[in-house]
Amino acid sequence: MTTVEKAPPVSQREVGLLRRPRATTGFASWLTTVDHKKIGILYVCTALVFFVLGGVEALLIRLQLFGPNGTVLTAGQYNQMFTMHGTTMVFLVGMPIAIGLGNYFVPLQIGARDVAFPRINMFGYWVVLLGGIFMYSSFFLGGAPDGGWFGYTPLTSAPLDSGFLPGRGPDFWTMGLILLGVGSTTSAINFIVTCINMRCPGMSLLRMPVFTWMMLVIAFLTLFAIPPVTVALTMVFFDRNFGTLFFDPAAGGDPLLYQHLFWIFGHPEVYILILPGMGIVSETLPVFSRKPLFGYAIVVFSGIAIGFLGWGVWAHHMFVTGLGPVAISAFGLATMLIAIPTGVKIFNWLGTVWGGSVRLTTSMLFSLGFIAMFTIGGLSGVMHSVVPADTQQTDTYFVVAHFHYVLFGGLILALFAGFYYWYPKVFGRMLDERMGKLNFWTMFIGFNLTFAPMHFLGLWGQPRRTYRYDEGLGWETLNQLVTVGSFIIAFSVLVFIVNAVVSKSRGQVAGDDPWDGRTLEWSISSPPPEYNFAEVPEVHSRDDFWHRKYTEDDEGRLVPLPSGGAEAHAAAGHDGHGIHLPSPSYFPLVTALGLPILGYAAVFQNVWIALLGAVVLLYGIYAWAIEPAD
Amino acid sequence: MAIIEQTDLTPAPPSPPEPGHDHGGHGGPGPSAALTNPKLAMWLFLASDCLFFGAFISAYLLYRGREQDGPTPRELFDIPFTSATSFILLMSSLGMVLALAAIQRGDHRRFRLWIMATALFGATFVAGQIFEFTEFSRKGLSLDTNLFGSSFFVLTGFHGAHVCMGILWLLSLWGMSTQGRLGPEKAESVEIAGLYWHFVDVVWIVIFTVIYLMPQPGT
Numbered sequence: 001m002t003t004v005e006k007a008p009p010v011s012q013r014e015v016g017l018l019r020r021p022r023a024t025t026g027f028a029s030w031l032t033t034v035d036h037k038k039i040g041i042l043y044v045c046t047a048l049v050f051f052v053l054g055g056v057e058a059l060l061i062r063l064q065l066f067g068p069n070g071t072v073l074t075a076g077q078y079n080q081m082f083t084m085h086g087t088t089m090v091f092l093v094g095m096p097i098a099i100g101l102g103n104y105f106v107p108l109q110i111g112a113r114d115v116a117f118p119r120i121n122m123f124g125y126w127v128v129l130l131g132g133i134f135m136y137s138s139f140f141l142g143g144a145p146d147g148g149w150f151g152y153t154p155l156t157s158a159p160l161d162s163g164f165l166p167g168r169g170p171d172f173w174t175m176g177l178i179l180l181g182v183g184s185t186t187s188a189i190n191f192i193v194t195c196i197n198m199r200c201p202g203m204s205l206l207r208m209p210v211f212t213w214m215m216l217v218i219a220f221l222t223l224f225a226i227p228p229v230t231v232a233l234t235m236v237f238f239d240r241n242f243g244t245l246f247f248d249p250a251a252g253g254d255p256l257l258y259q260h261l262f263w264i265f266g267h268p269e270v271y272i273l274i275l276p277g278m279g280i281v282s283e284t285l286p287v288f289s290r291k292p293l294f295g296y297a298i299v300v301f302s303g304i305a306i307g308f309l310g311w312g313v314w315a316h317h318m319f320v321t322g323l324g325p326v327a328i329s330a331f332g333l334a335t336m337l338i339a340i341p342t343g344v345k346i347f348n349w350l351g352t353v354w355g356g357s358v359r360l361t362t363s364m365l366f367s368l369g370f371i372a373m374f375t376i377g378g379l380s381g382v383m384h385s386v387v388p389a390d391t392q393q394t395d396t397y398f399v400v401a402h403f404h405y406v407l408f409g410g411l412i413l414a415l416f417a418g419f420y421y422w423y424p425k426v427f428g429r430m431l432d433e434r435m436g437k438l439n440f441w442t443m444f445i446g447f448n449l450t451f452a453p454m455h456f457l458g459l460w461g462q463p464r465r466t467y468r469y470d471e472g473l474g475w476e477t478l479n480q481l482v483t484v485g486s487f488i489i490a491f492s493v494l495v496f497i498v499n500a501v502v503s504k505s506r507g508q509v510a511g512d513d514p515w516d517g518r519t520l521e522w523s524i525s526s527p528p529p530e531y532n533f534a535e536v537p538e539v540h541s542r543d544d545f546w547h548r549k550y551t552e553d554d555e556g557r558l559v560p561l562p563s564g565g566a567e568a569h570a571a572a573g574h575d576g577h578g579i580h581l582p583s584p585s586y587f588p589l590v591t592a593l594g595l596p597i598l599g600y601a602a603v604f605q606n607v608w609i610a611l612l613g614a615v616v617l618l619y620g621i622y623a624w625a626i627e628p629a630d
Numbered sequence: 631m632a633i634i635e636q637t638d639l640t641p642a643p644p645s646p647p648e649p650g651h652d653h654g655g656h657g658g659p660g661p662s663a664a665l666t667n668p669k670l671a672m673w674l675f676l677a678s679d680c681l682f683f684g685a686f687i688s689a690y691l692l693y694r695g696r697e698q699d700g701p702t703p704r705e706l707f708d709i710p711f712t713s714a715t716s717f718i719l720l721m722s723s724l725g726m727v728l729a730l731a732a733i734q735r736g737d738h739r740r741f742r743l744w745i746m747a748t749a750l751f752g753a754t755f756v757a758g759q760i761f762e763f764t765e766f767s768r769k770g771l772s773l774d775t776n777l778f779g780s781s782f783f784v785l786t787g788f789h790g791a792h793v794c795m796g797i798l799w800l801l802s803l804w805g806m807s808t809q810g811r812l813g814p815e816k817a818e819s820v821e822i823a824g825l826y827w828h829f830v831d832v833v834w835i836v837i838f839t840v841i842y843l844m845p846q847p848g849t
Contacts (some may be wrong), residue, residue, distance in 0.1 A: 107632070189674045227682035242773050
C-alpha cells in the first residue's frame, strides 16, 4: 500500500463501472465510507437491531415457559427460537458491538487517524450485516436453523433426506456462520495490524489503554478460533448435502470430533465476548473513581493469560461425553486455573474503586453491576469445573443461569457502561442520566429476576432446550418470575433506545471531555473530526491525557495544570487542511455482496446462483485491487 | 506510508516527513513497523489458515484406517505419480522466488516469464490432482464411499482450491505487468502473493507426508 502523494487525475479514479464515490454525508456516504468511526456506528446500530430480534426470540421462549404445558410455540418453533436466540446473541450482537466499539475507539486511543485497512474494515461490516440478513432470511425460505447454536452432530449432519432436521435451516446456519467467520477474521487482522503498526509516537504497548489491549487479545483469539469451527461447519454441510461420512457413526465417523472442533472455537469465543467488557470497565472505573487503574500491567497480563488458558479448557463443555478420567481431570484443573487471572482482575477493579472519589454516573453503575454479576457468573463457572457437580448440572437451567450471568451480567452490562461512557464522544451530547438510572435499575433488577431463579430451577432438574414441562414439578412459580423478569429487561432496553434517540438531538451538549477522562479520545472534539487528530499526538506516559491536565503536589494531591499548559492545544487552529484521508469506495460492499449470494447457491445447490455470486465477488475483488488504496 | 522497497524484515528507516503534506491516516510506520501493514496482514492470515488445514489434517489422521468398505488407500495410491506432481509444485516456489527477484530489479520481461512458469507449474499440479481424483473415482472411491473418501477428497480438495486461487492471483499479476500497472512500488504485492504461494506449497509437504508417505495402517 502506498501513499498517493498527489490526488491522481479524475480519469484514473474511475474503476470498472462505478465512479469513485465522493460523498461524505448523506445515505450514500454510509454505503461507501471507510471512516472507522462511521463503521463503528454502523456496527453498533446493526448489532442493536439484532439485539432486539434476539430479545424478541427470548421473550417468546419465556412466554412459552410461563406456565406448564405452554402453547405459545410448537416444539419446532421453540427449537428455532432458542437456536436463533443463541446464534444471534453470540455472532450478531456480542461480537459486532465489541468490534464496533473497538472500531471507533481503538484508533482514537492509540492516536491513529484510521485503522490499518479502511476498506477491509468496511468489508468486514458488510459481511456481518449481510451474513445476519442471510441467516434471518431462512425464516422466509423454509424454516430457521433449529439444531441449537452449537449444532451438535449427528443431528445436524444427518443427510437432508434422512428426515432429521428437514428443511434448509441447518444449511443456512452452517453457511451463515462461515460467512460471519470471514468477516470476523478480516476484522481481527485489521485490529492486530492497527494495534501493532499504527500507534502514535510514544504509545508503547504497555501504555495502550486496557480496552485497546483487550481488543488486541480478542483479535488474536478470533484469528485462531474461527478456522476450526469453519472446518467443523464445512464438514457438517458436506455430510448433509454431499454424502460425506465425517460424523456418521454407522460408517465409523465420530460425532465427538465435531464437539472438539466446535468447542476449540467455542470456548475462546466466550473470552472473545467477555474480554472487551473487561476492557470497557477498566476504562470507566478509573475515570469515575478519579484514580489510575490499580495494577495496570497485571490487568493486561491477566487478560493475556485468560487468552492463552482459554485454549486449554474446551473439553469442559464435554464432561458427560465419556472422555475418560484423565482427560476430564486435566480439563477440570485447567478450568479452575482460569479463575486465577479472572479473580486477579476483579480485585484490581475493586482496588481501583477503593478510596477513589467515586461518581455514581449511569456508566459507573453499570460498571459496578458488571463486577458483581460477573463475579456470580464466575463462581458458578468454577462450580462447573468440578466434574461430578458438572455432570449433575449439564443440560439443566443451572448452566443457562451461569452463562447468562457471565454474558448478560458480564458482557451486556459492560457494553451499556461503554454506551453511557462513550456516547457523548460519538454524538457530542450526553445520554440523559435520569433515564439512564431507570435503564440501569430496571435492567439490573430484571436481569436478576430472570436469571437468579434459573439456578434453582436447574438444580431442581428443569432441562434446557425443552419446549414444555408438566404440572406439579414445583417449577411453576419460579418460571413465572423468570418470565416477568425478562419483560422488565425488555422494558429497560426500550428505555435505552428512547434515551439514545432522544438524546441525540436534545441531550445536554457534552464538550470534549465531559467525564474528565484519562485517554486520548477525550483530548479531541466531540464528535471527533474526520481526521481524528489534527496533529498526531506524542505520548509520554500511561494515561497521557490525564497527565497533561493534572500534576501532583508534594503530598500526592492532584493539582490541575493551567489550561494550555504542557502541550495542550498545540494544534489549536488547525483545520485539518492537507490531511490525506482514504477515499470512500463501493467495492467492499460489492465484494461482500458476492458472499451471501454464494451462500444461497450452496444452500439451494444452484449452479446459476453460484455463477452470479462468483462474478460479483470477482468483480468486487478485481475492482478493489485496481482502485488506488487512497 | 513511505514507499518501502526493501524486502527483508528489518525495520524501514523512518522517512522524512514531506513538507506541506501531512501523513495519511493509514500506513504510517508506527513505533514498531518492522513489517509493513499488508505483509503483516498476510502473515496473520496464513497463521489463521494453518489452523484451517490443521483441523482437516487432524480429521484425516483420526479417521485413518477406519474405512469400513470400498477401496483403501493402499489399493489406490500411485505414489511415484503423486511424488512427481508434488515435486513440480515444490519447484514452482523457485519460480516464485525468481519472479520476485526480477520485479525488484524492475525486469518485467523476466518477471512475466517466471510468474507464468510458476502458474503453469501450479496448474500442472492441479491437473495431476484432477487426474488422480478421476482415477480414484473410476476405481470406486467417492465422497460417500467410506471415511477415507470423505476425509481424503475434502482435505486435498480444499488444498487444490487454495492452489487454484494462487494461480488466479499469479495470472492477475502477470496481466497487471503486461498492462504496465505493476510499477516498482508494487513489488511488495508480488512478495505478498509469494508468501501465499510458498505457504500453499509448505502445507502440501505436510499433507503429502501425512496422506501418502506415512505407513498405511495395517502394513
